[in-house]
Amino acid sequence: MAAHIAEAALNHLPAKLLRTxxxxxxxxxxxxxxxLWAAHLMSLVDGTASNVVPIRA
Structure with missing residues (x-):
């Protein structure tokens, strides 16, 4: 993903010249x-993410 798209998704404004x-x-x-972010979060929540190690009780 391009950095300017990530910044736009976070509602960060680019420099004035670019905004113009x-x-x-x-x-x-x-x-x-x-x-993509929502899918990643859902994989963490539902336990299908492959790099999550459960915490023992």
């Missing part, structure tokens, strides 16, 4: 990034 000339809102790209 790059009017794209990157809706599609932000949606894809947030869908």
């Amino acid at each position: 000339y790059d009017a794209d809102a990157y809706f599609k790209e932000k949606r894809e990034a947030l869908d």
